[in-house]
Amino acid sequence: MEPATVFEVDWRLQPEAFFDLVGKTEMFWGRPGVVHYFVKMLGELKILFAAVTENIDGLEQRTGMDMDKVIFANGKLRGGHCGKCMTEATKNKW
16 A cells, blocks of 8 residues: 555555555554553552553553453554444454
């Protein structure tokens, strides 16, 4: 996909194009840091009520922490749905 195509695609109707583009970005190549694992530890000790993040990189999920405790302030890229039929999809499906 050419970079300019980003502005021409209707992502709601072509989620596969979105996942193709996002899957190539560097945000998915990172590794969780010390703080990510610290927050996970707080959850395991049952002293974490919730973890609020503005990131969409998915590093919280890579630690194995309980994702029910994570609040994504800016959304997330863990999955999506078809804009026509509302069927859920994950990037692995494409």
